[in-house]
Structure formats: structure tokens, C-alpha cells
Amino acid sequence: xxxxxxxxxxxxxxxxxxxxxxxxxxxxxxxxxxxxxxxxxxxxxxxxxxxxxxxxxxxxxxxxxxxxxxxxxxxxxxxxxxxxxxxxxxxxxxxxxxxxxxxxxxxxxxxxxxxxxxxxxxxxxxxxxxxxxxxxxxxxxxxxxxxxxxxxxxxxxxxxxxxxxxxxxxxxxxxxxxxxxxxxxxxxxxxxxxxxxxxxxxxxxxxxxxxxxxxxxxxxxxxxxxxxxxxxxxxxxxxxxxxxxxxxxxxxxxxxxxxxxxxxxxxxxxxxxxxxxxxxxxxxxxxxxxxxxxxxxxxxxxxxxxxxxxxxxxxxxxxxxxxxxxxxxxxxxxxxxxxxxxxxxxxxxxxxxxxxxxxxxxxxxxxxxxxxxxxxxxxxxxxxxxxxxxxxxxxxxxxxxxxxxxxxxxxxxxxxxxxxxxxx
Amino acid sequence: xxxxxxxxxxxxxxxxxxxxxxxxxxxxxxxxxxxxxxxxxxxxxxxxxxxxxxxxxxxxxxxxxxxxxxxxxxxxxxxxxxxxxxxxxxxxxxxxxxxxxxxxxxxxxxxxxxxxxxxxxxxxxxxxxxxxxxxxxxxxxxxxxxxxxxxxxxxxxxxxxxxxxxxxxxxxxxxxxxxxxxxxxxxxxxxxxxxxxxxxxxxxxxxxxxxxxxxxxxxxxxxxxxxxxxxxxxxxxxxxxxxxxxxxxxxxxxxxxxxxxxxxxxxxxxxxxxxxxxxxxxxxxxxxxxxxxxxxxxxxxxxxxxxxxxxxxxxxxxxxxxxxxxxxxxxxxxxxxxxxxxxxxxxxxxxxxxxxxxxxxxxxxxxxxxxxxxxxxxxxxxx
Numbered sequence: 001x002x003x004x005x006x007x008x009x010x011x012x013x014x015x016x017x018x019x020x021x022x023x024x025x026x027x028x029x030x031x032x033x034x035x036x037x038x039x040x041x042x043x044x045x046x047x048x049x050x051x052x053x054x055x056x057x058x059x060x061x062x063x064x065x066x067x068x069x070x071x072x073x074x075x076x077x078x079x080x081x082x083x084x085x086x087x088x089x090x091x092x093x094x095x096x097x098x099x100x101x102x103x104x105x106x107x108x109x110x111x112x113x114x115x116x117x118x119x120x121x122x123x124x125x126x127x128x129x130x131x132x133x134x135x136x137x138x139x140x141x142x143x144x145x146x147x148x149x150x151x152x153x154x155x156x157x158x159x160x161x162x163x164x165x166x167x168x169x170x171x172x173x174x175x176x177x178x179x180x181x182x183x184x185x186x187x188x189x190x191x192x193x194x195x196x197x198x199x200x201x202x203x204x205x206x207x208x209x210x211x212x213x214x215x216x217x218x219x220x221x222x223x224x225x226x227x228x229x230x231x232x233x234x235x236x237x238x239x240x241x242x243x244x245x246x247x248x249x250x251x252x253x254x255x256x257x258x259x260x261x262x263x264x265x266x267x268x269x270x271x272x273x274x275x276x277x278x279x280x281x282x283x284x285x286x287x288x289x290x291x292x293x294x295x296x297x298x299x300x301x302x303x304x305x306x307x308x309x310x311x312x313x314x315x316x317x318x319x320x321x322x323x324x325x326x327x328x329x330x331x332x333x334x335x336x337x338x339x340x341x342x343x344x345x346x347x348x349x350x351x352x353x354x355x356x357x358x359x360x361x362x363x364x365x366x367x368x369x370x371x372x373x374x375x376x377x378x379x380x381x382x383x384x385x386x387x388x389x390x391x392x393x394x395x396x397x398x399x400x401x402x403x404x405x406x407x408x409x410x411x412x413x414x415x416x417x418x419x420x421x422x423x424x
Numbered sequence: 425x426x427x428x429x430x431x432x433x434x435x436x437x438x439x440x441x442x443x444x445x446x447x448x449x450x451x452x453x454x455x456x457x458x459x460x461x462x463x464x465x466x467x468x469x470x471x472x473x474x475x476x477x478x479x480x481x482x483x484x485x486x487x488x489x490x491x492x493x494x495x496x497x498x499x500x501x502x503x504x505x506x507x508x509x510x511x512x513x514x515x516x517x518x519x520x521x522x523x524x525x526x527x528x529x530x531x532x533x534x535x536x537x538x539x540x541x542x543x544x545x546x547x548x549x550x551x552x553x554x555x556x557x558x559x560x561x562x563x564x565x566x567x568x569x570x571x572x573x574x575x576x577x578x579x580x581x582x583x584x585x586x587x588x589x590x591x592x593x594x595x596x597x598x599x600x601x602x603x604x605x606x607x608x609x610x611x612x613x614x615x616x617x618x619x620x621x622x623x624x625x626x627x628x629x630x631x632x633x634x635x636x637x638x639x640x641x642x643x644x645x646x647x648x649x650x651x652x653x654x655x656x657x658x659x660x661x662x663x664x665x666x667x668x669x670x671x672x673x674x675x676x677x678x679x680x681x682x683x684x685x686x687x688x689x690x691x692x693x694x695x696x697x698x699x700x701x702x703x704x705x706x707x708x709x710x711x712x713x714x715x716x717x718x719x720x721x722x723x724x725x726x727x728x729x730x731x732x733x734x735x736x737x738x739x740x741x742x743x744x745x746x747x748x749x750x751x752x753x754x755x756x757x758x759x760x761x762x763x764x765x766x767x768x769x770x771x772x773x774x775x776x777x778x779x780x781x782x783x784x785x786x787x788x789x790x791x792x793x794x795x796x797x798x799x800x801x802x803x804x805x806x807x
Contacts (some may be wrong), residue, residue: 198724205493206493214560251724252459253459253723285731301536310732341607400553402554405548407544407597
């Protein structure tokens with residue numbers, strides 16, 4: 001990963017001043033836009049390009065714009081320090097690499113952030129479910145296909161190099177939550193407190209059904225339209241405040257959002273009430289949960305940083321890079337432990353038979369892992385990630401080959417039962 | 425101070441303080457798992473081993489009740505008791521005498537049945553070295569954040585457990601399988617429960633971290649069965665699992681009961697054998713391990729606080745005009761069975777048929793016997 005510092009780039013003067021997003025877009029063709037690359041532009045302290053009080057602007061692609069820090073002393077050192085900050089925010093830090101190796105680190109040193117995202121896997125299945133417990137009152141329609149192709153698919157396409165995704169959706173009728181909500185007189189609405197949320201998922205999970213078909217990890221996103229007698233339904237957090245998104249998620253599982261429906265006055269209501277779900281609102285929440293479940297969380301940044309929002313793609317290029325850095329490291333670590341474990345197994349059982357295809361998978365895994373490490377060292381993120389992925393595929397195939405079951409090779413303890421009982 | 429005053433005045437003080445302390449409790453004791461799996465194995469066949477199937481099914485029932493779905497349970501039953509020809513009450517498996525509790529229920533999903541329950545398949549499930557054609561329901565797809573409950577029951581001895589009356593699994597093999605699981609990080613924490621004779625010998629050889637083990641009896645002791653049911657004719661449950669089942673019936677998904685209570689289940693006075701447990705490989709203190717960490721599936725949740733800003737105008741969506749469905753008549757099922765007609769119809773006139781061969785033969789026999797007994801002279805009065 002390299003960074004260039006074209007200091008003092010002059011922008012073409014026009015009558016209207018450029019804004020930072022426009023500048024970002026205009027500069028895009030000038031950059032080396034490959035995976036893992038990062039371009040930092042340093043502009044004069046007094047430039048109007050960045051708003052007041054903002055020291056650094058981080059764009060949607062792989063570039064950042066920073067003001068030359070003013071002040072006495074070594075300007076170059078100050079610039080370098082700030083560039084260091086930017087680089088750490090936009091690519092990786094020691095902490096994020098340690099988190100990628102989380103299953104080899106003792107448990108108490110980790111926070112929830114490491115347990116939330118899914119482990120690196122070759123594919124994921126995403127299921128969107130609409131739960132309608134009260135079809136007599138609500139006739140719910142959601143245009144999920146359009147929403148998926150408009151909002152979710154671009155996000156998944158961007159992550160296409162990371163894994164294969166399959167998306168499906170379903171509508172479940174008469175699926176109730178496991179918990180009865182409490183009625184709160186103060187707000188005349190129904191409340192699900194934070195303590196009862198963990199028990200909501202289990203009764204529904206058995207009916208979701210998607211995990212019966214796929215070997216990949218499944219992410220479930222549920223949209224719950226509460227029953228008429230339990231409307232409106234709000235989720236409260238631990239402090240008793242209502243949650244803005246009315247949604248919650250579970251690490252490594254998925255998310256649930258409660259969608260309240262406006263009911264007209266009882267005497268005018270014509271049941272069932274037709275409900276057209278506002279997919280934009282719903283997808284905003286689901287995409288946020290999807291990002292969290294993939295480990296693309298907001299990085300804590302110093303105050304003067306201004307982050308450009310990722311827009312409809314849901315993911316900025318540099319966030320993708322962050323993910324790829326950690327995933328590559330995770331993959332290489334997994335390959336090394338898998339192959340070490342396999343070697344130990346072979347040492348233990350001397351007469352195990354290694355088939356030719358298992359042997360070739362092992363060779364391929366070792367070669368790919370070495371390539372991945374070389375590519376990482378020279379900063380080529382794209383090829384490093386691909387090599388690490390191939391290494392993982394090969395090593396898993398070798399390790400989990402059905403012919404390697406130790407039982408099949410008469411372990412030592414089973415060879416001499418008569419002798420054992422005689423010696424007792 | 426001000427906060428506590430306000431809290432006191434509001435009258436919701438206890439709730440808020442409980443929330444705070446629960447929060448703190450969560451910080452200290454959380455186990456770090458995000459999903460739960462269960463592998464429940466019954467290794468005996470034949471009708472007189474009814475109790476082993478009942479043992480396994482009662483653990484299955486508790487685990488399902490506390491939240492683990494079928495997709496996360498691998499249930500292996502070596503024989504079919506519910507539909508066994510010798511079962512006087514088919515489709516049931518009882519755990520309490522007088523047929524009080526049917527643990528078979530309506531939605532039992534058995535993944536490995538009958539002759540599929542072998543040592544090889546069991547080890548394949550644990551280590552993941554499964555042929556690619558195996559369906560998903562027969563796989564243990566756990567990851568490094570899975571807590572797994574493994575329950576085994578059957579006939580065992582010092583260092584082995586008998587499968588199907590024809591093969592055995594040794595404690596060394598089991599320990600090696602767990603080590604293979606650990607090296608591939610196929611579990612976060614593992615709870616191993618075994619209810620057989622000399623059950624403690626099966627966990628002696630474990631050497632992988634994060635394993636807690638319970639057994640129904642020590643080496644040299646037999647695990648005894650509980651009650652026979654005179655109607656069914658066999659012993660219904662083993663003592664240890666019977667008392668574990670009673671203990672688990674008190675647990676609900678939100679309960680805070682910990683493992684120390686499970687260790688106290690079935691003391692020697694009730695069980696005759698001495699249950700044992702092993703916690704030296706386990707990182708956390710059993711006091712802090714909830715029963716629901718293994719038997720249930722209480723998920724950690726987090727509130728979603730952020731959203732992604734989406735701009736619907738950028739999306740090239742054709743706004744599909746929702747079709748205003750014309751008011752159609754509500755659809756009805758066609759009359760499958762014309763009940764009204766059947767009730768009110770008159771009985772059908774049956775056509776007369778001459779008597780069949782059987783009736784004729786019967787009458788011929790009666791007449792011959794009559795004449796044999798009373799003599800042929802009566803014949804002339806007939807004809």
C-alpha cells in the first residue's frame with residue numbers, strides 16, 4: 001500500500017467554488033484506484049475547499065483531502081502524523097488485525113465488535129422475511145424484488161470479490177414474536193423492553209426455514225408488522241428510551257425491524273387494511289445492520305474528520321479495503337492452523353493414507369498461502385486476497401476430506417484391548 | 425445523588441437499578457457464544473433399552489423447549505421405540521410411569537436413525553469429515569462461537585461406550601475427536617453429559633480446552649434405571665436423566681440458574697450411583713455459567729442505532745403501479761364432501777342377490793346333520 005502526496009494541487013478556477021464531493025469525483029480519474037491504494041491530497045491551510053473546522057475530508061473512493069497543518073515546527077512531521085492518522089482510519093490498525101485473529105486470542109481481551117461479524121466464509125445466504133401475524137387486519141405488500149435489486153444488490157456486487165451471495169425472501173403469516181409487549185400508558189403504545197429482546201428470536205427461527213437448504217452461513221432480516229391490537233409497537237433500549245430505528249440485530253444472525261402501520265379511526269377502517277411498506281426506510285436499516293454484521297463498522301475518528309456517506313452503494317471503496325485487509329489476514333491464519341492441525345494428525349497416526357487429490361490440495365494451499373503473504377508484503381491487496389481465498393478453499397477441502405477420519409486407520413488404543421485388560 | 429433522587433421519586437428505581445446491575449452482570453459473565461448446537465445420541469437398540477431412547481428424547485424436548493431449533497440439533501436414535509411392534513401405545517415414548525409425559529410429541533426430527541447411528545458417523549458429525557452428499561440436517565455446522573451440548577446414553581464400561589451392540593467408542597477416540605474440533609475451532613464451549621454405567625471414565629481423557637463434562641456414575645459404579653411402567657413392561661428412564669429432566673422442567677429461557685445447580689442434581693441418595701463432573705478444562709467458573717448457555721439458545725442482541733442514508737431518486741426503479749385489484753368474490757373451497765346430502769338421504773334400496781356359496785354350504789351341512797341324527801325317514805315329509 002503506498003501513498004502519494006501531490007502537495008498544493010491547483011484546481012481549475014470556476015465561478016462557483018468546488019465542494020469536496022465534487023472535487024473527489026473530479027480527481028478520481030487521476031488516482032491509482034486499485035484495491036488497497038490510498039491517495040491523500042494536501043491543500044493549503046486557507047483553501048475554501050473544505051468547510052470551516054474540518055481538517056480532513058475522507059471521500060467515497062480511495063482518497064482523502066487534508067489541510068496542511070499550520071503552526072510552528074516541522075511542517076513535514078505534522079503532515080506525516082496526520083497522514084498516519086488518515087491511513088489508519090482508512091486501511092488497518094494493529095487492533096483490527098488482532099481482531100481478525102480473534103479465535104486465537106484469549107477471550108477476555110476482545111470486545112463485542114469481534115463477535116458480531118460473520119467469520120470469513122466463501123458464501124452467504126441472505127433472507128428477507130416479512131412477518132405478518134395478523135393477516136385479518138393487515139394486507140401487507142412489499143416490493144422486495146425492486147428493493148433488493150435497487151439497494152441491496154449494488155452493495156453485494158461491491159462485495160462480490162469477497163464471497164458469493166444468494167438472496168431470497170419470504171412472507172410468513174401468523175408468525176408471532178415470542179414475547180408479549182407491555183402497554184405503556186404514558187405514550188399509549190406498546191413497548192418491547194431491551195431485556196425481552198433476546199427471547200424474541202427463538203420462536204420465530206424455527207419457522208424461517210432458510211437454513212435448511214444452504215451450507216453457507218445465513219443472515220436473516222425480519223420485518224415485523226405488529227398486530228392491530230398491539231399497535232403501535234416500539235422498542236426501548238436499556239435506558240428506557242425509544243429506539244429511532246425501531247430495530248435490533250443479533251451478532252452473527254441478522255436483524256429484526258418493527259414496522260408500525262397507521263390505523264385510521266376504528267369506525268372508518270375497512271379490514272383488512274392495505275399496507276404498502278416503505279422499502280426505502282426499511283432498507284436503510286437493513287443495510288446498516290448488514291454492514292455491522294460484515295464487520296464494516298464506523299471507525300472512531302478525530303473530530304476534524306469529515307466522512308462522506310457511502311450513498312446508495314452502502315459501502316465506500318476504502319471500507320471495502322479495510323474489510324479485505326482483515327479478511328486476508330484471517331484467511332492466511334486459518335490456512336496455517338488448518339494445515340498445522342492436519343500435519344499433527346498425520347504425525348499421530350502413522351499409517352494414514354493420503355489420497356492424491358488431498359495431497360494436491362495441500363500443495364496448492366501452501367503455495368497460495370505463500371503467494372498471499374508475498375503479495376501482502378508488497379501491498380497488492382487484490383491479488384493477496386484472491387490468493388488467500390484459494391488457499392482457504394484448498395485447505396478446507398483437504399482437512400475435511402472424508403477419508404481422513406482417524407478412526408479408519410485403527411488408532412493405537414484400539415489395537416490391543418486384550419493386553420490392556422490383562423495388564424489390569 | 426441527584427440521579428438516585430430522581431429515580432426514587434419516579435418510582436421506577438428498582439427497575440433501573442436492576443437494568444444497571446444486569447448490564448454489569450452481562451459484562452462479567454457473558455460466555456461469548458452466539459449460537460447453540462446440540463448433539464444427542466442414543467446408542468442402544470432393542471426394546472428393553474427403551475429407557476435410553478426416552479433419556480435422549482427428554483433431553484431433546486428440554487433443549488427444544490428452551491429455544492434451540494431443529495436445524496441446530498443433531499438427534500441420533502439407534503432404534504425406534506415409538507413405532508416398535510412391542511409398544512402398546514404406538515407413536516409415544518413415555519418418561520414417567522403411568523404414561524404421564526410423552527416425550528415423543530408431534531415434531532420430533534430424528535437425523536440419524538437406526539443403523540445409521542455408528543461410531544464412524546458420530547465421529548464424522550463431530551469432526552466435520554462428512555461426505556459431500558450429506559444433507560444439511562445431518563451436519564454439525566458449528567463455528568468458533570458455538571456452544572455445543574453433547575449428550576450420550578447407552579451401555580458403557582470403563583473407558584468405552586457401546587454402539588448398537590456391535591461396536592464401541594473409546595474415551596481416547598472421543599478425546600481425539602474433541603481435539604480435532606478444537607483445532608478447527610468448531611466450538612466455543614462444550615458441555616458433555618453422559619448417562620451410562622461407569623460414565624466418568626469417558627471424560628477422563630479429555631485434553632482440549634473449554635470442555636465441561638458431567639457423568640451419571642463413577643468408575644466401578646453402575647447407573648441404575650428408574651421406574652418400570654407395568655403397562656409398557658420396561659424401565660422408562662434412567663435415574664440420572666430422570667432427575668435432570670425434572671430439573672430442566674423448572675428452567676425457562678430467562679432463568680439465571682447456573683451449572684453448580686446442575687452438579688447437585690441426583691445425589692447419591694436418589695441415584696444410588698455418584699454423579700461426577702469435570703471442570704478443570706473450562707475457562708469460566710461454573711458459578712457463572714448459565715444453564716441456558718448450553719441447553720437454550722438465548723441470543724445476544726444489540727439495538728441498531730445507525731442507518732445508511734439512501735437516495736431513492738438515484739435508483740432506476742420503475743415505480744410499479746399497484747394493480748387495483750377488482751373486488752373479486754372471496755374464493756371458497758368446492759364442496760369436497762357433500763355432508764348435507766349424506767345426512768339427509770334415504771337408505772339405499774339394496775338389490776336382492778341369491779345366497780352365496782358359503783350360505784348354501786352351511787345350510788346343506790345343517791340339513792345333513794339333522795337327517796343323520798334323526799334318520800332318513802323324515803325326508804319324505806320335506807319332499
